[in-house]
């Protein structure tokens with residue numbers, strides 16, 4: 001994916017065909033009967049929620065998940081009435097009404113919330129489907145006590161105002177090499193959830209994010225909730241290619257200026273870089289205002305003319321500078337790639353995350369609204 005629309009200062013090109021293929025790849029390796037739920041919260045991890053939801057459904061996802069009521073509402077308008085949408089996050093009273101209007105499936109773990117939900121449900125004229133969340137070791141949302149989970153699930157199953165749809169949990173360390181803690185969570189979940197499913201056979205159990213899904217069928221249950229992998233990002237923070245996944249997003253800008261620097265000349269705020277010798281510098285009109293993080297200052301590469309070039313100087317809100325060295329072949333208007341490939345070279349979200357001491361999720365989620373998303377198939 002190269003080429004830059006010369007009318008755009010910076011563009012995130014999202015390859016929806018890649019999202020579709022990534023879903024098909026994930027779906028192909030699921031245990032028999034397991035459904036793929038595509039996680040499209042946070043605007044599809046920065047890729048665009050609605051567009052990616054459509055692509056995921058084309059690729060074999062049969063369900064969608066988001067974090068908030070507003071996301072569920074927007075998504076429902078996009079995908080129509082039939083596709084199940086799960087809200088995974090905590091909801092205030094007002095948000096609960098929005099989620100109910102969206103006919104979303106809802107998480108429960110507190111008795112008070114369960115009661116509020118059951119009461120509100122009558123006013124909406126349908127039986128909301130609820131998923132009881134067990135905190136088996138994430139230490140975040142969910143009921144920690146196994147008997148509390150059983151009590152809530154049985155209460156939901158016997159309450160005519162609502163429908164028990166599932167029991168679920170979330171893993172804290174599925175992306176780590178050491179599986180001990182993960183297996184402890186899996187065992188605790190099985191111990192609590194399987195007997196509930198025996199009593200209420202129609203329900204769906206689910207636990208796996210992308211990393212756990214890639215570890216194999218014992219983590220799959222009735223459904224997996226995959227986010228990062230469907231965008232072609234590696235849940236283990238290394239390289240997505242060995243998993244058969246293709247990065248969907250690339251980030252493009254252009255060379256707005258090229259100038260001669262003499263030895264000792266400095267680029268950008270604070271003069272954090274000075275030319276060690278005479279050189280050529282390209283100015284690219286993008287910066288941390290677009291989500292191209294300032295922490296990458298003097299510490300990452302950019303692709304210009306099919307070559308990896310060091311970014312030099314401090315990243316500004318709207319500009320960065322790149323050392324072209326002695327080449328005089330780069331011209332104003334040429335495309336530059338911040339994430340993605342040019343010729344044989346590639347810069348991945350994982351590489352940028354590694355430089356920043358963060359995760360690939362944060363790189364794509366962090367691209368701001370100022371960056372137009374252009375969709376390709």
Ligand SMILES: Cc1ncc(COP(=O)(O)O)c(C=O)c1O
Pocket residue numbers: 039088170208209210211225226227228229235
């Ligand atoms: C509860 C829950 N399930 C599933 C996911 C998807 O995780 P991943 O993007 O690692 O597949 C998330 C994402 O943060 C989550 O919060």
